[in-house]
Amino acid sequence: MNTANNKVIFYRDTGKGSPLVLIHAFPTDQRLWKPQQKELKKHFRLITIDLLGFGQSSATDGQAVTMTEYADEVKQVLDQLHIQQAIIGGESMGGYVALAFLKKYPGSVKGLVLSDTQSIPDSMETKAKRETTALDVLEHGTGSLISGFMPKALSPAAPEKAKLFLQQILETQKPEAVASALRGMALRDDTSDVIANTVLPILIITGDQDTLISPQQSETMHKLAKNSQLVTLSPAGHLSSLEQPEQWNKAVTAMFK
Numbered sequence: 001m002n003t004a005n006n007k008v009i010f011y012r013d014t015g016k017g018s019p020l021v022l023i024h025a026f027p028t029d030q031r032l033w034k035p036q037q038k039e040l041k042k043h044f045r046l047i048t049i050d051l052l053g054f055g056q057s058s059a060t061d062g063q064a065v066t067m068t069e070y071a072d073e074v075k076q077v078l079d080q081l082h083i084q085q086a087i088i089g090g091e092s093m094g095g096y097v098a099l100a101f102l103k104k105y106p107g108s109v110k111g112l113v114l115s116d117t118q119s120i121p122d123s124m125e126t127k128a129k130r131e132t133t134a135l136d137v138l139e140h141g142t143g144s145l146i147s148g149f150m151p152k153a154l155s156p157a158a159p160e161k162a163k164l165f166l167q168q169i170l171e172t173q174k175p176e177a178v179a180s181a182l183r184g185m186a187l188r189d190d191t192s193d194v195i196a197n198t199v200l201p202i203l204i205i206t207g208d209q210d211t212l213i214s215p216q217q218s219e220t221m222h223k224l225a226k227n228s229q230l231v232t233l234s235p236a237g238h239l240s241s242l243e244q245p246e247q248w249n250k251a252v253t254a255m256f257k
Contacts, residue, residue: 010056015041019086023094029055035245053177062176064183067100089113099191118217127186134179155237202228207236
């Protein structure tokens, strides 16, 4: 679709039932959800989106794109499809976007899926590290970032096929998109109160071996929430939806079907 300011937002819309939007992790695109497509479209109207800069959506210039701006992009897709309310799901950075969406558009949310994510903001140290990485990516490309991310994205037990699939997705992302997302993640607010104040159902999923966002953060969100379920997938690293798709899909279907 084309937005009012002439940006292209690429999305996929399949299946029937309650609308379920899945927002991809950093630094991937909607292809991350390929292992979810076949199963979840039997139960939901499944919408997957390339966040700005990533995949086939319009490019960014390397300046920060905030989580709220990505959330606005999701809202534009829902408006284009005339969808009043949806279950909003996200993994890692996608979870930050899902929480930003709930904060800004509470009336458009039926429930949340928060996978391998957290509600706390970055520490000063993490913010500084993101900026250093953004500058490095813009100057030298994404090679170093990818080689550092790959071992943390999946657990050592992950199938070779999943690793190759992820590597392919990562290698096609533009440095500007990566820098924009890094800078945007550094600017995000604490959304713990958003979780604490909602009565909507929240499914919280974590990989037992997630070294990027510890399972402890999922437990913290679970304790904050009024109406949540916590599911720990094993063995799984940071991108648990890719590593354990059957377990992941089953958790979503059990909660929201």
